[in-house]
Amino acid sequence: MPVPHDIADPGLAQAGVGRVEWAQRSMPVLDRIRARFVRERPLAGLRIAACMHVTAETANLLRALREGGAEVALAASNPLSTQDDTAAALVAAYDVAVHARSRMDAATYHRNLLTVLGTGPQLLLDDGCDLVNLCHTERTDLLDGVVGGCEQTTTGVIRLRRMAAEGALRFPMVAVNDTATKRMFDNRYGTGQSTLDGIMRATNTLIAGQTVVVAGFGYCGRGLAERARGMGARVVVTEVDPVKALDAAMQGYAVLPMAEAAAVGDIVITATGSRDVVRGEHLDAMKDGAILANSGHFDVEIDVAALAERAVGPPRGVRPHADEYVLADGRRLVLLAEGRLVNLGAAEGHPAAVMDLSFAAQALTVEWLAALAADPPAPDVYEVPDAIDTEIATLRLAALDIRIDTLTEAQQEYLSSWR
Structure with a gap:
């Protein structure tokens, strides 16, 4: 049974698959995470609503989440950035419910956000805080079911921190934007x-x-x-x-x-x-x-x-x-x-090699939040655990065949002692 969708042209799916697979070549870190997700299924049964740029790089993130067991519904975070062939590929080849069309008007944009929220998500992936905002204004009935989410832009994190400071934020959000690897690469x-x-x-x-x-x-x-x-x-x-x-x-x-x-x-x-x-x-x-x-x-x-x-x-x-x-x-x-955004409105956004690290952080943070679903942290804006950032950098170095030094026991002892 096909997944629900509102896309421009399902006939573009084959072209979209080619675009997604081309981006995958430059995303080795996310590819390794996806392979582990396929084996371990850490997101089994999890419902995720995402508001993101509908690009080939995003498609590879959603593939990883889907193959990790999650049900994913996607709306566009920018009317000009949607790649209609990628949207078609996500629906036809990767079983992601997509509600996005290139150059859609403001009313359609808003309706699509509400549609993906209508799936009753447990986790939100946001790009500018639009989904979180709607949950706290128009769909407050969903708040108790949301265990947390990720925000990947500076603008969105600013809005979230203001919500937290005013005591308005009702579930924990992780500032994926603020990781060292994300700031550096993305x-x-x-x-x-x-x-x-x-x-x-x-x-x-x-x-x-x-x-x-x-x-x-x-x-x-x-x-x-x-x-x-x-x-x-x-x-x-x-x-x-x-x-x-x-x-x-x-x-x-x-x-x-x-x-x-x-x-x-x-x-x-x-x-x-x-x-x-x-x-x-x-x-x-x-x-x-x-x-x-x-x-x-x-x-x-x-x-x-x-x-x-x-x-x-x-x-x-x-x-x-x-x-x-x-x-x-x-x-x-x-x-x-x-x-x-000129890089997405007039071009294709960041190169896939850049989004590899950003979306690797998203995937690993979703896995971390899923493990905390039974007992989520208090509503606030949280940093990505340092261990996740270190894992991403380690995987990227391995993909580049770059080796680094490790501390000796004497160095570790020296650095951990105050004497």
Whole structure:
């Protein structure tokens, strides 16, 4: 019996399987975990609802969970990132209930989230805290049945920590985003490369010689600044955190307020997790032809409404995923991917080798939570156990055939003694 689904075209399944299997080649850590899950079935009978980007890399995570015994229902976390062939493959080949279509409207997006919650999940896999939010607002009847979940984005973790601080969070959530391997691979290397990939696909612009403004110098912003500088760009960083601003300055980047940076930027990229990072007054200062891109999850970092208000007419699609707004004074500003995540809206997101580590952390954390299902921890935001991060790094090193030293008994004794 086919699993429930709402996808664009079931006929794309074969193409999707090819895409998923291609990604699998670059995901050796998750592949090893999946092989163990097949043998041990640690998730048998567990119901999981997921709100994630429907990509080939995500498909390999869900394959691992499904083959570990879980029942999985998936909704998209971004209307522009859904790969319709991957969605079809998940339904036809991997028995995952998928409710996602590329470029679906807001009402369909919301309905799909409620549909996957309607499966009565015990665990939630979230990407931006949307499922958790709905559980605490529109589907409070499900709260007692949820034993916990994982959140994989900085934006989502910020929302969860605020819920916990206000005493609103009703079940434990694990900040998968905050592991050392995730920050290193996903946020820094993944975001740095895939964001520039999205910008170049959408515009075919040359990065070398351009002035690139990076708003935010967290792990994502650092990766962006490093990659842009490596491709020959002059990089300007904007920040609200004095420590991060100092770090950027000591690494040789120019640091300016956005009000000044906006006037010199050829490409302006937001990566903060906040809203209104690029506002009307910044748009007023930008040079003709400036490119605007967001890599900070939600489509609130660039004030798109303010951009539309300043335009003399509707935006013109000059290239796929690139909309040109002509302002009253004749200047042209180009917005990429509607202000949504540019690496997923205009490209394919992080390389599979990057998502291998992020999704390995998800899989092992789900296994850890499943083992605690009978007696879950108190509602709060928890870190991923260090042992999981160490296991992921160890598996990745083994896959790369990289060997490292181990402490001798004398070294262990020396490091554990205060004398």
